[in-house]
Amino acid sequence: xxxxxxxxxxxxxxxWEAGVKVVSSxxxxxxxxxxxxxxxxxxxxxxxAPNEKVSAEVAIGAAAAGVRSMCCMKHVGVNVAADPxxxxxxxxxxxxxxxxxxxxxxxHSSQNEQDSRFYARSxxxxxxxxxxxxxxxxxxxxxxxxxxxYDTPVxxxxxxxxxxxxxxxxxxxxxxxEPKPFVKDIKKWVMMPAAARGRHLVVExxxxxxxxxxxxxFYKIERRSDKTGIVTLGAVYxxxxxxxxASVFKVGMVYPLPVEAIRRxxxxxxxxxxxxxxxxxxxxQLKAAGIECRGKDIFGLQGEFSPAFxxxxxxxxxxxxxVSDVPGRPPVMCAGCPHRGVFYVLNKLKLNVCGDIGCYTLxxxxxxxxxxxxxxxxxxxxxxHGFDKADSPLKRKTVAxxxxxxxxxxxxxxxxxxxxxxxxxxxxxxxxSITGMxxxxxxxxxxxxxxxxxxxxxxLEKLCEAIGVQSVRVVDAYDLEAVEKVVREETxxxxxxxxxxxxxxxxxxxxxxxxxxxxxxxCVKCRACLRIGCPAIEFIGGKVRINKxxxxxxxxxxxxxxFGAIKEGR
Amino acid sequence: xxxxxxLIVGVGGQGTLLASRVLGAWADIAGKDCKLSEVHGMSQRGxxxxxxxxxxxxxxxxxVSPGEADFVMAFEKLEALRFAYYLKPEGTILINDQEIMPMxxxxxxxxxxxxxxxxxxxxxxxxxxxPALELAETAGTxxxxxxxxxxxxxxxxxxxxxxxxxxxxxxxxxKLLDVNLAALKAGYDFIK
Ligand SMILES: Cc1ncc(C[n+]2csc(CCOP(=O)(O)OP(=O)(O)O)c2C)c(N)n1
Numbered sequence: 046x047x048x049x050x051x052x053x054x055x056x057x058x059x060x061w062e063a064g065v066k067v068v069s070s071x072x073x074x075x076x077x078x079x080x081x082x083x084x085x086x087x088x089x090x091x092x093x094a095p096n097e098k099v100s101a102e103v104a105i106g107a108a109a110a111g112v113r114s115m116c117c118m119k120h121v122g123v124n125v126a127a128d129p130x131x132x133x134x135x136x137x138x139x140x141x142x143x144x145x146x147x148x149x150x151x152x153h154s155s156q157n158e159q160d161s162r163f164y165a166r167s168x169x170x171x172x173x174x175x176x177x178x179x180x181x182x183x184x185x186x187x188x189x190x191x192x193x194x195y196d197t198p199v200x201x202x203x204x205x206x207x208x209x210x211x212x213x214x215x216x217x218x219x220x221x222x223e224p225k226p227f228v229k230d231i232k233k234w235v236m237m238p239a240a241a242r243g244r245h246l247v248v249e250x251x252x253x254x255x256x257x258x259x260x261x262x263f264y265k266i267e268r269r270s271d272k273t274g275i276v277t278l279g280a281v282y283x284x285x286x287x288x289x290x291a292s293v294f295k296v297g298m299v300y301p302l303p304v305e306a307i308r309r310x311x312x313x314x315x316x317x318x319x320x321x322x323x324x325x326x327x328x329x330q331l332k333a334a335g336i337e338c339r340g341k342d343i344f345g346l347q348g349e350f351s352p353a354f355x356x357x358x359x360x361x362x363x364x365x366x367x368v369s370d371v372p373g374r375p376p377v378m379c380a381g382c383p384h385r386g387v388f389y390v391l392n393k394l395k396l397n398v399c400g401d402i403g404c405y406t407l408x409x410x411x412x413x414x415x416x417x418x419x420x421x422x423x424x425x426x427x428x429x430h431g432f433d434k435a436d437s438p439l440k441r442k443t444v445a446x447x448x449x450x451x452x453x454x455x456x457x458x459x460x461x462x463x464x465x466x467x468x469x470x471x472x473x474x475x476x477x478s479i480t481g482m483x484x485x486x487x488x489x490x491x492x493x494x495x496x497x498x499x500x501x502x503x504x505l506e507k508l509c510e511a512i513g514v515q516s517v518r519v520v521d522a523y524d525l526e527a528v529e530k531v532v533r534e535e536t537x538x539x540x541x542x543x544x545x546x547x548x549x550x551x552x553x554x555x556x557x558x559x560x561x562x563x564x565x566x567x568c569v570k571c572r573a574c575l576r577i578g579c580p581a582i583e584f585i586g587g588k589v590r591i592n593k594x595x596x597x598x599x600x601x602x603x604x605x606x607x608f609g610a611i612k613e614g615r
Numbered sequence: 616x617x618x619x620x621x622l623i624v625g626v627g628g629q630g631t632l633l634a635s636r637v638l639g640a641w642a643d644i645a646g647k648d649c650k651l652s653e654v655h656g657m658s659q660r661g662x663x664x665x666x667x668x669x670x671x672x673x674x675x676x677x678x679v680s681p682g683e684a685d686f687v688m689a690f691e692k693l694e695a696l697r698f699a700y701y702l703k704p705e706g707t708i709l710i711n712d713q714e715i716m717p718m719x720x721x722x723x724x725x726x727x728x729x730x731x732x733x734x735x736x737x738x739x740x741x742x743x744x745x746p747a748l749e750l751a752e753t754a755g756t757x758x759x760x761x762x763x764x765x766x767x768x769x770x771x772x773x774x775x776x777x778x779x780x781x782x783x784x785x786x787x788x789x790k791l792l793d794v795n796l797a798a799l800k801a802g803y804d805f806i807k
Contacts, residue, residue, distance in 0.1 A: 210677035372725035374717035376662030
């Protein structure tokens, strides 16, 4: 049977067909749906882990236990999972293990544009990259075979465009596999220096073997011209096919690269061009092998490619351009978002805000303009402690702001550090009780597993108290007076404090009160209500108006009007 | 079903993803090759969103290039203007006649362009304005703007209503099917 499938769904299907037993992941665009689709197959145990390091470790354990396992993450997730990954490359596996990583050229929803292919090379693990949904499913299944055959974790790389594209996929059945026994062998499994030295030799030997084989099933040559040959991979392969009439060498195994096959291909064309997004990963390896080629000098390092981009760069053909004077439409916090009011208060108090990654990063944009620094997940708490210990003049005006999922991901150890080292920073946990940014995944604070099944609910207050935080306060995120009072008190305190601003995500609230409205007789058009940046409050034709289609009746704006012009209902 | 490149544009939360899925199911029923490219993952609403749909045979890239769309299906007027450059010279923009203010306009940092239809016409773009929100509300839910526009597209491309009804049946939840079928027909009948 043939089905139109999102690549991420095809990867999930591939895992199921390959007989995978355990899937552990942390959400991250554009990889999230893989694990969500996996949860639809009862034959696999599927979980959301609190972060990528944990997910990789669970997968390593399951593979050692003798079943096939998978963990999925976005590119920056591999930074978090890198520690277990590098050494799992030494221990090898028992049942097959695949780490799926999705890169995000152009940063559709990421904080950097790092290229995860380098991880495969520096961890010395093979990496495959498919070009569409059907190939994603096949490559994933082959990745599990390779993992078992070469006794190594294998990486499968996607990019936003391949992960979020749909094309036809031929479905197959699941093949159940007997779990292999875990055999005690400290030379293989216990990575102390003596054993690890032995395993490092194994890693080198395995890698050389794979390199020498240059498995032909993982590359493809399409001859069209003797003049130009283009080496490409993944989604970009599709663009090259469409935009050029060059001969194509499609790379499927990104690492180790089939260098000799590419050398032979290069000899059949006048010029060789490497067309790859992000870093010159393939180009530099070819150059190091003495194969003359061009690439980044034509295409550059930035962003996402497209057929139009390739046509322009290779042939100077310009595609129609957008009109320039159209106002932008950036994503915004939703109407009723519980984060909004907290940022309004932080802006009003002119605090120095160490932000974090989630829906609430949008608090940096006008009119809230409240986030002053944001780096990676969990960093807010550490950075606030850094401002504290630097004895910055901003020290008593600094707060960290972090979401519930992000706090559990990597904020907790930062709070432990601040308490342990006698810090005085204040952290605000924006607890909307869901992993919002990536599309509403459950996490340990929601009391539900990925399947919706009820489970233990992490108590953030008790956790902070147990860590030794001196003052833990809980406020209703919609009650701006209370938020302001608590923030003033806690930032003044010479001890580590945590404020939990709590309210469920507005998109998950089932029934809303009626929309608010503006009393035109009372409104003096001072526009103070616009400073909260709610998409439901508009200023059009000289009049303030509440859009009843968008307003969810959170009522936060009501308190901002000194003239009593904002009223409940019509 | 005719071969076509369709760019679906709108505001996050308007249901553009469902529209592309219905097109996919429609292509599947018609036995066409089809590739789609969606951007999703973010829960927050309100940003500009684009979905690419390509229907034909032996399709390589899942994205439509500027100047190559047969149809731009715009769920909002400003987004129609923003993405009009994707249109082929002989292509058509299908516009839901609705304005949603983006944040820079709400805060007064920018103005919502006046006379979008006039600008498109002056630029030589063929467009059809559909009161899709109104038609969807009449059909039973303001959320069915997507289905109204699909209905309009079906009629314009000379498709039988039944084929698209079948695509809808494969795509929407059973309890929402009736309102969506009504919305589909409203869009279909709107095009004369
Ligand atoms: C290391 C890493 N993993 C995953 C992500 C993707 N990601 C961005 S924000 C986020 C979670 C946000 O959830 P939460 O902190 O609860 O805040 P909310 O969006 O609900 O406001 C995730 C998983 C990332 N940016 N970095």
